[in-house]
Amino acid sequence: MSQTQIETPSPTTTQAQPAHVLKPERSRLGLMRPDHSKSVFIDWLTTVDHKKIGIMYGAIALFFLFIGGLEALIIRTQLIIPENDLITAQRYNQLFTMHGTTMIFLAVMPLNSAFFNYLIPLQIGARDVAFPRINSLSLWTFVAGALVINFGWLLQALEMMGLFAASGPTAGMTDMVPAGGWFGYAPLTSKDYTGVGTDFWVMGLQILGVASLSSSMNFIVTILNMRAPGMKMMRMPVFTWMSLVVAFLIIFAFPAITIALGQLMFDRVFDTNFFNVAGGGQPILWQHLFWIFGHPEVYILVLPAMGIISEVLPAFSKKPLFGYSIVVFSGAVIGFLGFAVWSHHMFTTGLGKVATAAFSLLTMAIAVPTGVKIFNWVGTLWGGRVRFTAPMIFSLGFVWMFMMGGFSGIMHAAAPADAQQQDSYFVIAHFHYVIMGGIFLALVSGIYYWVPKVFGKMWKGTLSNWVAVLIVVGLNVTFFPMHFLGLLGMPRRTHTYLEGFGWASYNMVCTIGSYILALGILLLLVDLIRCLRSGEPAGDDPWDARTLEWATTSPPQVYNFAQTPVIPARDALWVHKHGPENKKITYEADHGHGIHMPSNSWMPLIASVGFVPLGLGMTLMQAGVPYMGYVAIFGLIMITIGLILWAIEGPGGYHLHPEQENT
Amino acid sequence: MSENATAHQDDGHASLIIDNKKLLMWLFLGSDCMFFGTLISTHLIYRKLYPESFDPTTLFSLELTSFSTFILLMSSFLMALAVSAMHKGELKSFRRNVLGVIFFGLIFLGCQVYEFAHFVHAGLTLSTNTFGSTFYMMTGTHGVHVAIGVFWLICMYFYSHTGKMDAHESAVDVEIAGLYWHFVDIVWIVIFTAVYLIEFI
Ligand code: HEM
Ligand SMILES: [Cu+2]
Numbered sequence: 124m125s126q127t128q129i130e131t132p133s134p135t136t137t138q139a140q141p142a143h144v145l146k147p148e149r150s151r152l153g154l155m156r157p158d159h160s161k162s163v164f165i166d167w168l169t170t171v172d173h174k175k176i177g178i179m180y181g182a183i184a185l186f187f188l189f190i191g192g193l194e195a196l197i198i199r200t201q202l203i204i205p206e207n208d209l210i211t212a213q214r215y216n217q218l219f220t221m222h223g224t225t226m227i228f229l230a231v232m233p234l235n236s237a238f239f240n241y242l243i244p245l246q247i248g249a250r251d252v253a254f255p256r257i258n259s260l261s262l263w264t265f266v267a268g269a270l271v272i273n274f275g276w277l278l279q280a281l282e283m284m285g286l287f288a289a290s291g292p293t294a295g296m297t298d299m300v301p302a303g304g305w306f307g308y309a310p311l312t313s314k315d316y317t318g319v320g321t322d323f324w325v326m327g328l329q330i331l332g333v334a335s336l337s338s339s340m341n342f343i344v345t346i347l348n349m350r351a352p353g354m355k356m357m358r359m360p361v362f363t364w365m366s367l368v369v370a371f372l373i374i375f376a377f378p379a380i381t382i383a384l385g386q387l388m389f390d391r392v393f394d395t396n397f398f399n400v401a402g403g404g405q406p407i408l409w410q411h412l413f414w415i416f417g418h419p420e421v422y423i424l425v426l427p428a429m430g431i432i433s434e435v436l437p438a439f440s441k442k443p444l445f446g447y448s449i450v451v452f453s454g455a456v457i458g459f460l461g462f463a464v465w466s467h468h469m470f471t472t473g474l475g476k477v478a479t480a481a482f483s484l485l486t487m488a489i490a491v492p493t494g495v496k497i498f499n500w501v502g503t504l505w506g507g508r509v510r511f512t513a514p515m516i517f518s519l520g521f522v523w524m525f526m527m528g529g530f531s532g533i534m535h536a537a538a539p540a541d542a543q544q545q546d547s548y549f550v551i552a553h554f555h556y557v558i559m560g561g562i563f564l565a566l567v568s569g570i571y572y573w574v575p576k577v578f579g580k581m582w583k584g585t586l587s588n589w590v591a592v593l594i595v596v597g598l599n600v601t602f603f604p605m606h607f608l609g610l611l612g613m614p615r616r617t618h619t620y621l622e623g624f625g626w627a628s629y630n631m632v633c634t635i636g637s638y639i640l641a642l643g644i645l646l647l648l649v650d651l652i653r654c655l656r657s658g659e660p661a662g663d664d665p666w667d668a669r670t671l672e673w674a675t676t677s678p679p680q681v682y683n684f685a686q687t688p689v690i691p692a693r694d695a696l697w698v699h700k701h702g703p704e705n706k707k708i709t710y711e712a713d714h715g716h717g718i719h720m721p722s723n724s725w726m727p728l729i730a731s732v733g734f735v736p737l738g739l740g741m742t743l744m745q746a747g748v749p750y751m752g753y754v755a756i757f758g759l760i761m762i763t764i765g766l767i768l769w770a771i772e773g774p775g776g777y778h779l780h781p782e783q784e785n786t
Numbered sequence: 787m788s789e790n791a792t793a794h795q796d797d798g799h800a801s802l803i804i805d806n807k808k809l810l811m812w813l814f815l816g817s818d819c820m821f822f823g824t825l826i827s828t829h830l831i832y833r834k835l836y837p838e839s840f841d842p843t844t845l846f847s848l849e850l851t852s853f854s855t856f857i858l859l860m861s862s863f864l865m866a867l868a869v870s871a872m873h874k875g876e877l878k879s880f881r882r883n884v885l886g887v888i889f890f891g892l893i894f895l896g897c898q899v900y901e902f903a904h905f906v907h908a909g910l911t912l913s914t915n916t917f918g919s920t921f922y923m924m925t926g927t928h929g930v931h932v933a934i935g936v937f938w939l940i941c942m943y944f945y946s947h948t949g950k951m952d953a954h955e956s957a958v959d960v961e962i963a964g965l966y967w968h969f970v971d972i973v974w975i976v977i978f979t980a981v982y983l984i985e986f987i
Contacts, residue, residue: 378820395919
């Protein structure tokens with residue numbers, strides 16, 4: 124097919140013109156492709172460039188980080204003193220549910236995605252991902268899912284003004300926002316207990332699942348098939364390796380929650396009996412299905428962070444990563460074992476002695492590959508010439524804080540101990556150490572490391588030190604006392620508590636800590652804006668780094684590498700700069716037909732936007748809003764038409780000639 | 787199905803022998819295994835938990851289901867013929883076989899619709915008991931897969947009349963549709979064994 128659609132312009136005509144004067148061509152639909160659009164807006168909406176998609180993922184993720192952070196601050200402020208009545212118990216439930224859901228699905232996962240998108244093709248020397256239009260579909264579907272999950276806030280506002288009330292099956296429910304916790308345990312999510320909010324949660328997560336699944340398949344194909352010549356698997360940067368493991372985790376773990384959410388939806392809409400106790404349903408089934416997804420999910424969150432650390436530590440220790448193959452291998456082992464430990468979230472449900480013992484042992488086993496990685500990172504630092512740059516400081520923070528979270532993890536791997544800790548603030552402390560102290564610090568480290576590449580601007584001054592101090596101090600002040608609170612018996616998801624329980628002073632400290640943390644994150648944004656507005660030009664390789672993405676310009680051109688690089692070794696750029704003469708990166712000659720670029724397209728956007736009316740229509744139909752069935756059908760038609768036109772349109776493409784452009 | 791990255795492969799990027807689109811389909815099928823795995827295990831768990839609550843042998847018609855299973859198997863056979871015809875560039879034979887697959891797929895769907903209608907009539911609905919819930923959701927999801935496959939093949943059939951199919955490139959597309967179709971068939975064999983046959987032992 125491809126031969127016919129790429130109307131190759133004859134080299135003589137194109138070579139004379141710079142890229143932006145290329146005329147957009149007609150697709151097989153007879154419509155103009157939105158290539159080389161003068162409108163920046165159209166260009167970004169229809170883009171298939173993995174770099175622009177990555178930047179959009181990052182910006183949207185930071186926005187939701189802000190929203191989720193705001194929700195957390197309200198929660199903490201409610202708990203600052205005993206018997207506070209800042210918010211109602213119902214609002215409190217909504218806030219912690221949306222805080223967890225937002226942070227995991229709308230902040231950390233998309234921030235990881237931003238790094239995947241931006242870095243993987245650059246790190247393996249590819250022009251783009253394998254399926255550029257599917258990549259654009261993933262981005263916009265993620266946005267659609269995020270909107271659907273959060274739509275309840277708008278409805279809740281209307282409800283408070285007396286403008287909206289649910290009729291239909293959830294009549295009388297005043298809950299418009301998800302309130303069943305981020306793991307939505309049955310039977311709390313049945314329509315006897317929660318209102319339309321749960322429907323938004325179910326629909327939104329389903330839509331996000333489409334986005335995650337499609338982008339993961341895309342990345343696996345990209346990593347396996349699009350590597351530059353010489354980029355063998357064991358020469359790939361560790362970040363790319365960890366992304367590959369994560370993509371496999373996603374395609375095997377997400378189906379469990381997709382089906383569970385489908386069953387829940389059927390329970391709510393068609394009165395099925397999956398989790399409905401009266402009809403013989405077993406709420407515990409939900410717990411199993413959720414955690415079969417849920418535990419791999421925590422590794423889906425953390426492995427990219429480990430990848431980032433494994434890039435930053437060697438770069439600033441001037442040493443190769445200690446035990447590269449062991450780091451890669453332990454990452455894969457974590458991936459496998461991650462599917463075998465889900466029931467450690469269910470120790471107190473009465474699994475039986477054998478199951479409890481087995482899951483307890485397996486959970487302790489999974490700490491081994493994790494610990495191996497820590498030793499590798501320390502080994503990388505050992506004897507290195509360490510430079511305390513901003514990315515390095517955050518990476519070191521990761522190693523330390525993540526280890527603390529790992530320790531409490533092993534503590535509740537022991538089932539008897541966990542019986543005391545389950546559903547208490549101790550667990551909250553555990554996973555905030557691994558997620559905030561671990562993943563978040565690594566992501567900030569990644570931002571400090573790669574922003575000079577992405578925007579071509581260097582960070583200004585030493586504000587980053589303040590950011591680091593505030594964040595690390597803030598998170599320890601916030602989360603360390605929670606260990607004690609948990610052991611003193613404070614249950615998680617408590618809307619308020621009495622004076623005499625002895626929790627007041629700890630809670631006060633936690634809340635103050637959360638303000639410090641918030642200040643640190645605000646300062647991070649200030650630093651970022653300062654850098655983007657007035658940073659000095661960064662140059663191609665400001666950190667004297669090791670991997671391929673630093674070999675191209677900052678920011679990289681649309682085509683990433685003017686000529687395809689040929690990779691002679693692991694840590695290709697480092698070896699190129701400091702290694703023997705016969706290990707230089709070489710470039711394949713251009714055959715004179717220029718670089719083939721994929722065309723922009725409206726179709727992924729149209730198909731993705733269709734998910735919004737589909738999701739909202741189906742949900743609001745449940746709440747008894749008239750005509751919503753038609754809205755849902757409209758959404759479905761929009762998705763179908765988008766996909767069919769996508770198939771007919773063909774990928775298209777145009778040719779660029781970098782040499783001409785540069786002159 | 788038309789996302790096309792062969793142009794990238796011209797640049798010497800293809801690091802595995804397998805075609806991008808084909809690899810994508812394999813990954814999708816791997817993921818789909820987990821979807822059906824979850825559905826089938828939910829069904830079996832509830833079946834084992836409540837062995838007495840419902841006796842499906844009174845409802846199942848082994849003759850009808852064996853027939854539709856056989857039809858689906860034969861459609862897979864025709865699909866294989868269609869793929870090999872496309873590889874040889876025999877467009878006519880390709881069309882004939884694809885029409886056969888579509889026809890058999892529709893017969894299978896017809897049997898399923900009939901079966902569902904019959905069961906509902908006999909009093910088994912989605913909300914009757916856990917058996918109804920798990921059974922309809924599992925077989926329904928499979929039916930949707932078959933329906934999507936039929937729709938896909940119909941599109942391919944019409945596309946083959948536009949004259950834009952060239953033997954080399956389209957053979958891969960047909961092969962991918964074939965992978966999907968065989969997979970859906972295999973899943974049905976599992977369901978037929980684990981859900982229908984086992985009840986009659
Ligand atoms: C050393 C490795 C780890 C071990 C042994 C471990 C163990 C555990 C155990 C046993 C629980 C259940 C506690 C309970 O509910 O009573 C738990 C909860 C949790 N862990 Fe870990 N964990 C480890 C690493 C991680 C990592 C790396 C992450 C995230 C990236 C993580 C995130 C979570 C979350 C989010 C929960 C709580 C889920 C909830 O109840 O809402 N853990 N962990
Ligand atoms: Cu876990």
